[in-house]
Amino acid sequence: MGALGDRLKLMVKTFRRECHRVLQSERTTVHGADGMLMVLQLAMAEVNKQRAGEFKVPLSDVLMAWKHLLLSKLHLPPPDFARLENYDLILEAYESFLKRSNTVDLVDILRMYKQLTLADSEEPVSPTQLFQFLSGNVEVSELPDSSVPSTPSSKGRPCCSPQVKMAVRRVFCSYLNLLVNTKNDMALALTLDVPGRALGRQAFTDIKHAAQNANTSLFLAVTSFVRAIQLGGKGYAPAESDPLRKHVKGLSDYVQFLDNLEEILGETPDPSVCGAKLVTAIRAALVKGRSSGDELYAAAEETTRELSERICQIHQTQQLAANGSGMGISPARPKAYKVNHATAYGGRDTVKVLVALLDEEALTPPCANKADLLSEEQPVLGGAEGTCVLTLFRSPEVSSGDSPQPLKNRVQSRLDLLKPKAKDKVVRSQFACTYKDEEQPLNRVLEFPSSSQVPTCVHPAPKVKATPTVDEECSAGVEGGDTDEPTPECPNKERSGAQQGAALEPRSGNAPIRGAGPGRAKNTGVHAPSKGNKRKQVDSDRHGGAENQPPEKKRPTGASVKMPAKNVNRAPASKKKLIAGQGKLTSFFRV
Structure with a gap:
């Protein structure tokens, strides 16, 4: 046809x-x-x-x-x-x-x-x-004239599949398309991550959102961001919260590569030479780091040769048309709309050649397999995510937490929760029992607590027992002994009296006790309690009545210790009152 x-x-x-x-x-x-x-x-x-x-x-x-x-x-x-x-x-x-x-x-x-x-x-x-x-x-x-026959120089090279060759040729034409029309979003989508620049679907989504917010094309959104980064300056650079900040390196490499192509386009006046330099620069970027036996390498080499020769042919055809088909006729004066048409760019002749080349590419027959075109996955070109256009334009799905996880993941997470965690070995002070331990796993909470988990700092409430009076306690200490030698239990008379004063009579802790002395125990009419009752009374005072008082140091008893008789009638020294629970805590930690 x-x-x-x-x-x-x-x-x-x-x-x-x-x-x-x-x-x-x-x-x-x-x-x-x-x-x-x-x-x-x-x-x-x-x-x-x-x-x-x-x-x-x-x-x-x-x-x-x-x-x-x-x-x-x-x-x-x-x-x-x-x-x-x-x-x-x-x-x-x-x-x-x-x-x-x-x-x-x-x-x-x-x-x-x-x-x-x-x-x-x-x-x-x-x-x-x-x-x-x-x-x-x-x-x-x-x-x-849309294709160039193979030359003998192409013999002996590895062949490439038609799909890879078509994809490589599409990437070449997309780069050239951006040099002619920077508003072409499809061309940017096909070249953004080819070769790989770590600009996947998330980066493309961020670029798309930035372009929508600024009402510009994708290429203009990318170049505006990169130029602002390069210029810098306080208050001029993009904010730290800008989503494109995460892709600065890849976007900078992309814009730098296109700047190099623009520089070649503007500095090379001959369209044939300029076109050959452009396709060579694109080939160098695609085959960088690949071996000569790679399929992509062979496709890039073949496409570079064909496009270079086709650009040279188009340039020659346009020159003949401009010179009046070589008949010596003076060319017509260029019209105003043909010079710039409100646009200033370098390499105007080269742009005309590229436009003619892209028009010929648009006239190529359609792809026979529509499924390969619309759902193409080419990891050989764009890394792991491929270059599927629909995949790029689709924003990544954000997990909402509504959909349940697979059963295997839920079981594993439950096992991780029930698994006991290793605690760090830290040095704690002597008041470590006041610290709150970390929350225990669920299986530990559901089990019955062992004896080791029962808190040891809690004591039962003291039982109320009928105790003898102060005079009877002192009289028990001097039973059958010398009245001039005070017993060790008599100095506790002030403490027991102070603790049980609410039941007997109101008295101050600093007030002297009337009738205190050995002679008082002699003249009393109350019989002294037995030794067994005396031991029970001491235990009761130690655990019940004296819970807010520090334990008394052991004192030597017997005839070796003589206390002057004049000290018996002296009022006891005033002591500081302890707060509630201080005596219990001090006695618990005394070792």
Whole structure:
């Protein structure tokens, strides 16, 4: 179908020559059949997200909408099957994406061709023929001068699969497309992480959100952020909370690489030499760190050679057309809209050659396997995440915690919870029992506490026992002994009296006790208690009555210790009152 290829090429050339009448920019690029299908997939996924909340679309729905889109835009009869429910919204999203990215499709070129030419002129391609070409029903093996035959220098090199070669060629053309049209979001998506720059789906999502907030293209959002980082300055650099801060290195490398391509474009006046340098720089970036026997290496080498030769041929053709086909005719004076058209850029001649090259790439036959195109996964190009356009434009899913985890994960987390944790060995003070221990695992809490877990600092409440009076206690200590020698129990008389004073009579702890002395025990009429009762009384005083008093040091007893008799009648020295519980805690820790 060489004739169809000639007519398609004539249609595009006529559009380029007169596009200034219907377009606002000379740098508008064209989407071919594959590009149109990918844009349609993104538009349908966007509509599904707005309607159902999921940025995804089945492949069967894309193919159904693809036929409806072509027939409706070409004003042909619709197919026999019903169109989708949200087709109007899908068509609106499709046209919005093309306008936002400063691109057009082949159907728009045919429509504008009718406006640009005379009404009585014959159309180079009928709507039916264009529909057959875009849907893949007509095989167009080769367009005129669209490919270069293999040279003998390519023999002996490892061959590459058609899918890898097609993907590599698409990446080359996407880089060249960004040099012509920086608003092309599809070109940026295909080149952002090729070669790998650690700019995966999360980075692309952050760029997309930044572009939406600023109402700009993806490329402008990236360059604005990187330029602000490079310029620096307090109050001018992006905030630390900017999501793009996490991808500074990858974005800087990407912008630096495109700056190098722009520098080559502006400093090399010859389009043939400039085009060869551009594709060589792209090849060097793709094959960096790869061996010569790699499949990607072979595809990049072959694509570099073909594009360089094709750029040289296009440049020669444009030179012949500008010089009047070599007939010595003086070229026409360039028109105002052909010089810059409100745009200033270097390498104007090279840009014209690149535009013609990209137009020819848009006229290539569509991919035979639509599933490989729409769900392509190419880890050989873009690392682990691949270069699938739909995957890049889909934002990463944020875990809401509503969906349950798999049973295996829940069981493992439960076992980790019940597993006892090793405690750090730390040195604690003597009051370690006042510290609150860490929360024990659930299985320890449910079990019955052992004897070691029973708190040792808690004492039972003292039992109230009937105790003798102070005079009887002292009289028991001097039973059968010398009245001039005080017993060790008599000095406790003040403490026991102070503790039991509430039951006997109100008295102050510092007031002297009346009748204290050995002579008092002699003249009393109360019989002294027995030794057994005396031991019980001492135990009762030690555990019950004297809980708020520190234990008394042992004192020597017997005839070896003589105390002067005059000290018996002396009032005891005043002692400081202890707070509640201080005596109990001190006696517990005394070792």
